[in-house]
Structure formats: structure tokens, C-alpha cells
Amino acid sequence: MKRLKQSNAYADVAIVQSVEATDDFTVVFTLNEPDASFLDKLTSSAYSILDSELLKRHGGSDNGGDTARVWLDTSSAGSGPFVVRSWSPKELVLEKNPTYWGGNVNIDTVILKKMESVEAELEAIEKGEIDIALDLGVQAAGELDGRENVSVVSGTSVLLAFLAMSRDSGLAPEMSNPKVQEAVRYALDYKGYLALAGENSTVPLNFMPLGFTGALTRDLKTEGRNVEKAKELMAEAGYPAGFTVALVCPDIAMEGIDWNMVALKVKDNLTEIGIAVNIETLEYPQFYEKVRSAALPFYLAYWSPHYYDANSQLAFLPGVGENGTIYGRRTGWAADADNQSLLDLAAKIRGETDEALRAKYSKELQREYDRDNPFAFLFQPSGFFAYRNDTLAAVAYSDLSKKIELRELKAK
Incomplete structure (x- = not known):
């Protein structure tokens, strides 16, 4: 410790x-x-x-x-099921731990490779050069569907894709306006993002992913896109003619989804309410450093829970400074009297061991949170992977982590 x-x-x-x-x-x-x-x-x-x-x-x-x-x-x-035999930026080789305490490990050696492209990964699994292809997007998974000796598996991940809009008026006064941020949420075509994310994807109401205690999804009939409402909010904020803003995104793919495709859709959506979006792409290390230092007024990001419990998601609550929250600090969203109710509900969730009560508090928190926050949660994507069914027994996602458990792999 x-x-x-x-x-x-x-x-x-x-x-x-x-x-x-x-x-x-x-x-x-x-x-x-x-x-x-x-x-x-x-x-x-x-x-x-x-x-x-x-x-x-x-x-x-x-x-x-x-x-x-x-x-x-x-x-x-x-003390895990595997130990490191070798590592390089492009390849990690793991060997079975002979002293592992947690039961039988079926595979002697696991080689994790960084592929140069999705196309190279698809070609490698079709040829049998690799046994599992990870982080496939909707299109790539579709290309493998029905191929001989290849099985495609999908399931909802625990990741969240979202837009963050800083409350720091010194960065971009227009985007820091709470009414503008609400207008952005109304302007988004959530059904379109689901199409990008693929089968089994969902739109969370906000920061709690499906599968976590009390998680709520957005009702796209009553809580979905409303361009006219978004325009009204823009006028109330003092920007009826709109403005121009930079949307920053990282140069990576998440679950096989290209961030630039998502950013382009955001740009198209916001154009309809007068916000002209210029997309800026940064290499991930540079992007992450700017996010951590709260230097970006408007950006596209994803969140992966630090651990699999509702408390991990409380990182999206307000709070700046030493005792603040991760995304409170990253968006300059301060805790104050107006959002104290969020913090009170969060305190109940943190310590409550009765899951029924925790779920109740979680739902109340998400509903209250949806009234005002500096984010727009776009989707909780599907996860796709493929495996060679002529070399491996059936492979599935873990119910908890939504990842493959290497120690459970079995060769045919």
C-alpha cells in the first residue's frame, strides 16, 4: 500500500x-x-x-x-496464471506459471502481438497465423462472419464513449455555458452512434454502464434527439447564430471503432444547431496529457472502469482540486450548492452494502445528474473478437470484465 x-x-x-x-x-x-x-x-x-x-x-x-x-x-x-517470458513494443510472450495456485491452466504459451492494421489482423486469422483477433469493429467482424474455421463473438463492453465540455470559461466561453452543453446533448443522433457501435451496443443515460448497479439507458423515443429544443437552448445561451469550436480526439481506435468517424458524426449533428466544429486529431500520449491537465475545452474520449463496481463511475461527479474527482478536475466542474445533491447520493452509493438500496440510489443519482453535467455520453459499444474454432475450444467474454480470460482458453 x-x-x-x-x-x-x-x-x-x-x-x-x-x-x-x-x-x-x-x-x-x-x-x-x-x-x-x-x-x-x-x-x-x-x-x-x-x-x-x-x-x-x-x-x-x-x-x-x-x-x-x-x-x-x-x-x-x-502470482497469476502466466509469467512474462519476453516483451517488446510489438510482442508479449507469456508462459504458464508452474506455481499458480488458482487451478489448472490449459495453455502453455500465449503470444500477444500488435498488428499493423485491421486488414493484417483479418488476413492473419483467416490464414491460421493467429488464433484470436481482438478489438474488431462492426465492419471487420462482418467480414469474418461465415468464414471457414473462424467464429465471431460479440457482447456489450464496459467502455463508455463520450464528449467532454469544460466548464472553464477561460478555455472556450461558449462551450463552457451549461445551456450550450445541454443543447449539444439534444442535438446528437444517438441512433446513428449505435449504428457505428454495432450489435449489442447501447446508449447509457449518462455515466453508469449497463451491467453496473442500477444502470439506466437513454430512452431514445422520449430522451433522444430534439434539434428544435437544442436550437432553443442555443438562443437562451446567447448564441442563436452559433459559433466555431475545435473538437479534439485521439488517433486510436476503441473496440475497432475509428474515433474520426465518430467525430465526423458529431460535427454533422452540431452543424444543424449552428456550431461549426473543426476536428483536431492528436497522438494518444499528447491527447491524454492535455486531458489530464484540463487543457481541452471540447474533446471526444472513452472511459474504462478502474474496477468493476458503480463506485468507479463516480469519477464523473463534480469536484476540483486535491479532493476532487477525475473528470471534475478534467472539465473544471466544481462542486457547489447547486450540485450538492449529486454528492449526497454518491456518498450513499459508496458505503451501502444492500444492493437493492444501492440500485435505488444509483438510479436517483443518474436522473439528477442528467439535469446538468458537462458531458454527452454517446454509446456503450459492442466488443467483437474472432477465434479459430479448429484450434481452440469455444471462447467467450467474461461476464464480469467483458474480456477474454486467458487461463480459461483450451486447445482442441
């Missing part, structure tokens, strides 16, 4: 008051306040248990100056 203080993940477990190993197989955590998600947090990769003595021999430290990362890039000090 001391070592975690040097990482971004520490905020999730800052409530830990003390940790005590009472015997060889028992660890007691004492918390400063109730946290219904604490055990879920500990399943996150950021909190993986590593061999402390081994790490210290390779530069590990819990007092600052930790240099073990270089060694960990090509070695293992954990």
Missing part, C-alpha cells in the same frame, strides 16, 4: 487507515469510512500482489525512487 502512494491508483484506496498481516494467510484492512466496493477495487491490476523481496532486488521501493518498472517490463513477480 505504501508503494501505491506513488501511483495514480492510490486515490481509490486512500481511505485505508491501516493494514495488518495477522498470520501467514490473513490481511486485515481498516478503513476510514465504509466502502462497498473495496474488495472489487483490490481485484484491479493496479493492486496486484507482487513478491516484495524479489522487487526490492530489482529496484523496488515503498519509500520513493522506485525503479523496478524496467525489470518488470520483461519479468514477473506476481
Whole structure:
């Protein structure tokens, strides 16, 4: 836990008051306040248990100056089903851990490769050069459908695609206006984004993805697109003739979806209410640094939960400064008397262990949140992957993480 203080993940477990190993197989955590998600947090990769003595021999430290990362890039000090044999920017080779405690591991070696393009990935799985093709989009998955010895699997991911609009008037006074931000939400063609995202995709009401406690979806008949309402809000905000703004997006694909395609659709939607959008694409490291430093007034992004519990999504609540939230800080959305009700409901969700009550509070929070926030949540996309059914037994997404569990893979 001391070592975690040097990482971004520490905020999730800052409530830990003390940790005590009472015997060889028992660890007691004492918390400063109730946290219904604490055990879920500990399943996150950021909190993986590593061999402390081994790490210290390779530069590990819990007092600052930790240099073990270089060694960990090509070695293992954990207790999972696989250990690292080799690593390079384009390939990671894992081997079965002979001392794994969690049951049988069916595959001896797993090779994870970075493919140069979707086309190269499709060609490789058709030829049998790879056994699994990950992060396929709707179009790529469709191209493989029905191909000999290839099975395509889809399911709803836990990712969220969204627009963020800063409340910092110093960045872009027009976009920081709450009425403009509401107008943007009304202007969006949610059905069109679902078509981009593919089968099994959904539109969440806001920050809680389907599958999490009390998650609500947007009713596209009553809460969907309304261009006339959006124009009214633009006029109320003082911009009946519209304005020009830059929309920044990263140069990556998410679940096989090209961000530029999504950005172009946003541009088309907002043109109808007078907002002229100039799309700017940044390399992901540069984009992420600008997001973290709250330097962007309007951007397209995605969110992947840090751990699989509703509390992880409270990162989208208001709050700036040292005790703020992740996206409160990134959008300059301060906590104040007008949004105190959101924080009160969030506090109930954090500590409540009765799932029925948590679901009730979660739904109330999402409804209240939808009245005013600096985001527009576009979709929760489908995840697609394909596998060779002549070399592997049936492969499926994990119900919890919506990812493939490598230790459950079985060769034919």
C-alpha cells in the first residue's frame, strides 16, 4: 500500500487507515469510512500482489525512487496464471506459471502481438497465423462472419464513449455555458452512434454502464434527439447564430471503432444547431496529457472502469482540486450548492452494502445528474473478437470484465 502512494491508483484506496498481516494467510484492512466496493477495487491490476523481496532486488521501493518498472517490463513477480517470458513494443510472450495456485491452466504459451492494421489482423486469422483477433469493429467482424474455421463473438463492453465540455470559461466561453452543453446533448443522433457501435451496443443515460448497479439507458423515443429544443437552448445561451469550436480526439481506435468517424458524426449533428466544429486529431500520449491537465475545452474520449463496481463511475461527479474527482478536475466542474445533491447520493452509493438500496440510489443519482453535467455520453459499444474454432475450444467474454480470460482458453 505504501508503494501505491506513488501511483495514480492510490486515490481509490486512500481511505485505508491501516493494514495488518495477522498470520501467514490473513490481511486485515481498516478503513476510514465504509466502502462497498473495496474488495472489487483490490481485484484491479493496479493492486496486484507482487513478491516484495524479489522487487526490492530489482529496484523496488515503498519509500520513493522506485525503479523496478524496467525489470518488470520483461519479468514477473506476481502470482497469476502466466509469467512474462519476453516483451517488446510489438510482442508479449507469456508462459504458464508452474506455481499458480488458482487451478489448472490449459495453455502453455500465449503470444500477444500488435498488428499493423485491421486488414493484417483479418488476413492473419483467416490464414491460421493467429488464433484470436481482438478489438474488431462492426465492419471487420462482418467480414469474418461465415468464414471457414473462424467464429465471431460479440457482447456489450464496459467502455463508455463520450464528449467532454469544460466548464472553464477561460478555455472556450461558449462551450463552457451549461445551456450550450445541454443543447449539444439534444442535438446528437444517438441512433446513428449505435449504428457505428454495432450489435449489442447501447446508449447509457449518462455515466453508469449497463451491467453496473442500477444502470439506466437513454430512452431514445422520449430522451433522444430534439434539434428544435437544442436550437432553443442555443438562443437562451446567447448564441442563436452559433459559433466555431475545435473538437479534439485521439488517433486510436476503441473496440475497432475509428474515433474520426465518430467525430465526423458529431460535427454533422452540431452543424444543424449552428456550431461549426473543426476536428483536431492528436497522438494518444499528447491527447491524454492535455486531458489530464484540463487543457481541452471540447474533446471526444472513452472511459474504462478502474474496477468493476458503480463506485468507479463516480469519477464523473463534480469536484476540483486535491479532493476532487477525475473528470471534475478534467472539465473544471466544481462542486457547489447547486450540485450538492449529486454528492449526497454518491456518498450513499459508496458505503451501502444492500444492493437493492444501492440500485435505488444509483438510479436517483443518474436522473439528477442528467439535469446538468458537462458531458454527452454517446454509446456503450459492442466488443467483437474472432477465434479459430479448429484450434481452440469455444471462447467467450467474461461476464464480469467483458474480456477474454486467458487461463480459461483450451486447445482442441
